[in-house]
Amino acid sequence: MKANSPSNHTFPYILRKLMSYAVPYRIGFILAILLLSAKLVMDIGFAVVQQVFIDTINSSSMDSLMRATFICATVSAIIICCLMVQYYFRFVVQSRMSWDIRAKLFDKSQRIPFRQVQTMHSGDLTSRINKDAGMAIGMVNSIVYDLGYNLLLCFVSFIYLAQMDVWIALLALGSGPIVFLSGRFFDRKLRKLSTEIYKKEAELRSLLQETLQGMKVVRAFALEDTLLNRYVLEREKLNQLQRKRTILNGLLWQSSAFVNNLIMVACAGLIAMSAMRGGTTTGEVLAFIILMGRVQWPFVHMSQTWGGVQEALGAADRVFDILEIPNEGKGGLSPEPTTFPLASAGIFALSLENVHYKHPSVDGSESSLFSGIHLNVSPGETIAVVGPSGSGKTTLVRLCCGLYEPDIGTISIYGKSVQDQLEETRAMITYVPQNPYLFSGTIRDNIAFSASDTTDEDIQEAARLAGAEEFISKMPAGFDTLLGEHGSTLSGGQRQRIAIARAFLRNAPLLLLDEATSALDNESERIVQQSLDLLMKDRTTLVIAHRLSTVREASRIIVLDQGAIVEEGSHEVLLEMNGLYAELYNIQFSTSEAEVKDDVQSMLPV
Numbered sequence: 001m002k003a004n005s006p007s008n009h010t011f012p013y014i015l016r017k018l019m020s021y022a023v024p025y026r027i028g029f030i031l032a033i034l035l036l037s038a039k040l041v042m043d044i045g046f047a048v049v050q051q052v053f054i055d056t057i058n059s060s061s062m063d064s065l066m067r068a069t070f071i072c073a074t075v076s077a078i079i080i081c082c083l084m085v086q087y088y089f090r091f092v093v094q095s096r097m098s099w100d101i102r103a104k105l106f107d108k109s110q111r112i113p114f115r116q117v118q119t120m121h122s123g124d125l126t127s128r129i130n131k132d133a134g135m136a137i138g139m140v141n142s143i144v145y146d147l148g149y150n151l152l153l154c155f156v157s158f159i160y161l162a163q164m165d166v167w168i169a170l171l172a173l174g175s176g177p178i179v180f181l182s183g184r185f186f187d188r189k190l191r192k193l194s195t196e197i198y199k200k201e202a203e204l205r206s207l208l209q210e211t212l213q214g215m216k217v218v219r220a221f222a223l224e225d226t227l228l229n230r231y232v233l234e235r236e237k238l239n240q241l242q243r244k245r246t247i248l249n250g251l252l253w254q255s256s257a258f259v260n261n262l263i264m265v266a267c268a269g270l271i272a273m274s275a276m277r278g279g280t281t282t283g284e285v286l287a288f289i290i291l292m293g294r295v296q297w298p299f300v301h302m303s304q305t306w307g308g309v310q311e312a313l314g315a316a317d318r319v320f321d322i323l324e325i326p327n328e329g330k331g332g333l334s335p336e337p338t339t340f341p342l343a344s345a346g347i348f349a350l351s352l353e354n355v356h357y358k359h360p361s362v363d364g365s366e367s368s369l370f371s372g373i374h375l376n377v378s379p380g381e382t383i384a385v386v387g388p389s390g391s392g393k394t395t396l397v398r399l400c401c402g403l404y405e406p407d408i409g410t411i412s413i414y415g416k417s418v419q420d421q422l423e424e425t426r427a428m429i430t431y432v433p434q435n436p437y438l439f440s441g442t443i444r445d446n447i448a449f450s451a452s453d454t455t456d457e458d459i460q461e462a463a464r465l466a467g468a469e470e471f472i473s474k475m476p477a478g479f480d481t482l483l484g485e486h487g488s489t490l491s492g493g494q495r496q497r498i499a500i501a502r503a504f505l506r507n508a509p510l511l512l513l514d515e516a517t518s519a520l521d522n523e524s525e526r527i528v529q530q531s532l533d534l535l536m537k538d539r540t541t542l543v544i545a546h547r548l549s550t551v552r553e554a555s556r557i558i559v560l561d562q563g564a565i566v567e568e569g570s571h572e573v574l575l576e577m578n579g580l581y582a583e584l585y586n587i588q589f590s591t592s593e594a595e596v597k598d599d600v601q602s603m604l605p606v
């Protein structure tokens with residue numbers, strides 16, 4: 001998959017794309033460039049000042065010395081002020097560009113097809129958003145400000161130098177490209193190595209994240225040492241790669257510095273010979289040697305920072321691999337549910353026509369799951385989906401939500417194609433997964449996030465309908481109680497009730513529900529089931545059923561096996577068929593048959 005194996009974008013392409021992030025801040029960006037002229041004055045002035053002072057000393061003129069000192073002090077005060085402003089603009093522009101590209105990556109990570117997200121690790125995505133994006137923007141700034149400035153310095157120094165001795169100035173300038181090219185031998189290796197390093201860093205981050213998230217399992221199974229060994233092993237692989245990069249960087253830096261030194265010595269010898277013949281003053285010789293360094297330095301600097309650019313290109317590749325993934329569906333996302341329409345003649349609430357679907361796997365292979373399934377659900381129906389583990393129940397629900405896109409066939413909700421009108425169709429769905437995800441924040445925020453423009457009364461009413469009001473009111477801060485990460489400070493039943501409250505608040509006409517299998521105590525289970533029954537009332541529901549009461553109450557049961565609908569009908573009809581449903585019933589449900597008679601009564605909507 002593209003995002004997992006970085007592609008090599010061309011340098012001009014990356015530069016153009018990254019520079020587009022500077023457009024909104026063009027004024028600050030250009031000001032920061034213009035203010036660099038103060039630095040230019042300082043760098044060139046340093047050589048000129050030395051020349052003036054030495055020649056003034058030789059002429060023994062006190063007035064000239066005082067004037068030169070005053071001018072130097074005033075100019076350097078102005079330069080320092082300009083440089084402070086320049087630094088401010090550069091910093092502000094760079095950090096805003098970094099935040100913009102990070103925001104774009106963050107937004108993109110919410111919009112790329114879910115099928116593709118599943119093959120990536122969240123640690124890897126985090127690394128691209130936090131680290132790689134910052135490095136890529138840092139590179140643009142380094143190219144524009146550092147490399148650009150050095151080229152300008154080279155040009156101005158050359159003009160100044162040429163006035164003294166045009167041939168030696170040409171020799172100094174002409175040798176610059178040799179210095180630059182002496183480091184290019186390492187570019188490709190450096191970029192490849194940097195990409196490997198960023199990938200390895202992301203893997204380490206993922207490992208760390210997984211270990212922290214799975215802390216309960218790690219401790220329960222005493223896996224601390226195993227995981228530490230794995231971490232150390234991976235860290236060592238990263239160390240090796242970083243060592244190789246340090247050696248390469250050292251070779252790159254020293255090779256260009258060596259070539260530069262040779263050329264400098266040759267030029268200094270030539271100008272010294274000219275001075276011995278009496279054609280040049282001592283001050284001019286000094287200024288010449290300093291300015292010669294200024295002509296040469298940009299090439300040394302470019303050669304060395306070009307190595308940094310190669311490293312950052314590796315990071316930029318990883319950033320653009322994500323930004324270039326097309327969004328899921330054909331529109332944007334809308335969290336707004338819709339309560340309209342619904343039954344008009346002949347329109348199904350949910351319809352699957354000839355749906356084929358293959359899951360991609362992390363290694364890029366694909367295995368066919370659905371090969372042409374059909375299902376029509378009329379408004380108001382409750383469809384219970386049952387089937388053995390791995391038969392495709394969750395995948396079916398995710399296809400209906402538009403999280404996965406069928407390879408062939410169409411899925412429509414109230415007559416609108418999910419693929420073509422993702423935004424509109426999602427607005428008609430509420431999905432309640434088996435293990436609801438709660439965000440850090442207050443209970444109020446966790447309920448309210450499913451709909452906008454909600455009042456406190458709406459939230460309280462939703463919590464009441466979900467059977468959550470009682471436990472929330474017993475908490476010290478009520479609806480303002482802060483939840484731990486993933487709602488870890490709530491029990492399983494309480495988390496489910498928060499998720500059901502969200503669904504009430506969202507109030508969408510089609511409910512996709514994955515009943516929880518996790519064991520709740522009798523009381524919690526009774527409340528959750530009551531709330532779910534109430535939620536399903538008057539809605540069209542597709543439910544992955546794990547409870548006998550749900551299947552018995554359903555308008556229709558569909559039985560999935562290896563991605564195919566193998567049986568369909570009511571509980572009684574399917575039992576009579578004595579097929580897979582009857583088999584599943586005997587394994588899963590029959591033990592609770594005795595209890596259900598009582599339960600069904602107690603679980604009816606209030």
Ligand SMILES: Nc1ncnc2c1ncn2[C@@H]1O[C@H](COP(=O)(O)OP(=O)(O)OP(=O)(O)O)[C@@H](O)[C@H]1O
Nearest residue numbers: 118359360361369388389390391392393394395396
């Ligand atoms: N993201 C995925 N990538 C690759 N294969 C997947 C992916 N998700 C599910 N599968 C495979 O697709 C098949 C159906 O999985 P699915 O989760 O839909 O089954 P299920 O009926 O919901 O199972 P269970 O009852 O155990 O939750 C399984 O063989 C599973 O291994």
